[in-house]
Structures are given as structure tokens and as C-alpha cells.
Amino acid sequence: MDLEWNSVYAPKIRGHLNEIIEIGAVTLDEQFRELKYFSMLVRSRLGGGRLQTHVREMTSLTQQDLQVHGQPFDKAIARFTRWLGSGEHILCTWGDGDIRALLANTRYFTGARELTFFKNYVNLQAYFQHRFETSKAQQIGLSAAGEMLGLPSEGYHLHRALGDSRFTAEILRKLYRSEDFACFVKHCTPEFYAELEYKPRLLSDLNHPLVDQTKLYYVCRGCNRPARQLTAWRFASRGFQAVFRCEHCGQLVRANVAFKKLYRAVEIRRSAKVLEEEPPA
Ligand SMILES: [Zn+2]
Numbered sequence: 708m709d710l711e712w713n714s715v716y717a718p719k720i721r722g723h724l725n726e727i728i729e730i731g732a733v734t735l736d737e738q739f740r741e742l743k744y745f746s747m748l749v750r751s752r753l754g755g756g757r758l759q760t761h762v763r764e765m766t767s768l769t770q771q772d773l774q775v776h777g778q779p780f781d782k783a784i785a786r787f788t789r790w791l792g793s794g795e796h797i798l799c800t801w802g803d804g805d806i807r808a809l810l811a812n813t814r815y816f817t818g819a820r821e822l823t824f825f826k827n828y829v830n831l832q833a834y835f836q837h838r839f840e841t842s843k844a845q846q847i848g849l850s851a852a853g854e855m856l857g858l859p860s861e862g863y864h865l866h867r868a869l870g871d872s873r874f875t876a877e878i879l880r881k882l883y884r885s886e887d888f889a890c891f892v893k894h895c896t897p898e899f900y901a902e903l904e905y906k907p908r909l910l911s912d913l914n915h916p917l918v919d920q921t922k923l924y925y926v927c928r929g930c931n932r933p934a935r936q937l938t939a940w941r942f943a944s945r946g947f948q949a950v951f952r953c954e955h956c957g958q959l960v961r962a963n964v965a966f967k968k969l970y971r972a973v974e975i976r977r978s979a980k981v982l983e984e985e986p987p988a
Pocket residue numbers: 927928929930931953954955956957958
């Protein structure tokens with residue numbers, strides 16, 4: 708499945724919502740042959756129906772297209788649910804952005820807390836990145852993934868929901884391995900939704916149990932030796948910071964160590980800024 712969305716201000720949540728403007732999907736059989744497809748425009752209700760410039764340019768959709776041919780969101784989802792049918796299936800999307808948008812739209816427009824039309828989910832981007840062992844810090848886009856797999860994207864009408872769905876299916880065909888695919892299937896339990904909604908945050912309390920004190924150090928980037936700490940660690944906007952001097956090369960830096968609380972883990976990121984002059988103690 709793939710969705711196109713447009714970010715608009717949504718008064719009810721006093722923030723931005725990625726309002727869905729198109730739903731596309733294909734179903735595949737066990738041999739990954741396409742059985743049927745779904746393609747539907749969704750009439751936008753927020754922001755006066757105005758589309759963001761980059762959305763207009765990427766999709767070539769206009770406000771008129773959506774107003775004339777689009778269905779209201781709840782109707783579109785009802786049709787999609789009927790189309791999907793009640794058989795067992797695994798819903799796949801590229802990255803979890805679409806599924807987050809789907810959940811946010813469902814809650815905003817229908818009040819339902821969960822997506823009832825599917826029970827199993829795979830983020831194919833995560834599966835791809837596992838297979839290619841690419842860094843989790845950088846997300847690989849659909850066309851880049853196609854290129855890495857040697858799949859030509861010509862004739863696919865990318866950046867439209869059905870075209871992206873078909874190309875995603877093509878990638879799945881090439882990528883699928885029975886031995887590890889099952890590890891990426893998530894069951895849509897309450898925990899699945901909790902994880903989907905979780906917003907990662909920086910830990911700002913130095914004494915938080917998840918702040919691993921042994922990770923608070925700085926190694927000189929030039930000399931690769933531990934530097935001498937001159938000031939105590941304290942939280943600034945981007946993480947915990949302290950000033951260090953490398954006794955080998957004399958460089959003075961402000962080191963930054965950030966602890967980002969993810970749903971299941973804590974991610975640690977390091978950076979350092981070389982200071983021109985010694986700051987006041
Ligand atoms: Zn040094």
C-alpha cells in the first residue's frame with residue numbers, strides 16, 4: 708500500500724496533519740503475482756483543500772482533481788476495507804510514514820483508535836535496510852532502493868499511490884526471503900500502536916536511569932585519545948555538553964553527547980564543536 712498526503716493545519720489537534728489525498732494498493736498471491744489493485748483519490752477537507760507546492764509538483768494532482776474525483780476519507784477507507792476482504796494478509800508499506808498518516812487520519816476523521824482492516828504489518832524499508840545492512844540513521848527512498856536492486860522504475864508512475872505500490876511490490880518480489888521475512892511481520896496489537904505513536908525525545912536529566920554515565924566522555928578526533936574534562940556535563944538544547952582539552956594537541960572543544968529515548972532503545976549521538984578560545988570557567 709502507498710499513500711499520498713498533504714501537510715495541513717488541523718484545528719482539532721492544533722497542529723499539522725498529513726492529510727491523505729490518495730490511496731493505492733495491490734494484492735499479491737503467494738508467488739507475488741498481482742491479483743488486484745486499488746486506486747482512489749481522497750477529497751481534502753482541511754486547509755481549504757489547498758495542496759502544498761511540492762505535493763502538487765510531485766503528484767501532478769490539483770485541488771480540482773481531488774474535489775471532483777475524490778471520496779471523503781471515511782468512504783475511501785470503507786471501500787478499501789471491502790476491497791481488501793476478510794482473508795489473511797500482510798500489509799506492507801515503504802517506511803512507516805504512511806501507516807502513521809493512516810492512523811492519524813483515521814483518528815482525526817472517524818474517531819476510531821485503531822486500524823481494523825489489517826492485522827499484520829511489514830515496514831519494507833526496514834526489511835530492505837536489514838538486507839542491505841545500511842545505516843538506520845539514513846532512510847532509503849523507494850527509487851533509491853529500486854536502483855540498488857537494479858530495478859528500472861520507468862513506466863511505474865512513481866509518486867502516485869498506485870505506481871508506488873506497484874514498484875514497492877516489485878521490490879518485495881526481488882527482496883523476499885522466507886528465512887528472515889517473518890521476523891519483520893508485526894502483529895497489530897495495542898503495543899504496535901503505542902510504538903507507532905511514540906515520539907522519541909532527548910533525555911535531559913543527567914541522573915535519569917537511562918543515561919549511561921560511562922558514555923559521557925570525549926575522545927579527541929584528531930589524536931584519538933581521551934581528552935581532559937574541564938567543565939561538568941550539563942544539558943543544553945541538543946544534549947549533554949562539557950568542555951574538554953586534548954593534552955596531546957591542545958585543542959579545546961565543547962563535546963555533545965545526546966541520549967535519545969526511542970520506544971525500545973536509547974540512541975546515543977556524539978558531536979563536538981572546536982572552540983576558538985577558552986570559555987569562562
Ligand atoms: Zn588531540
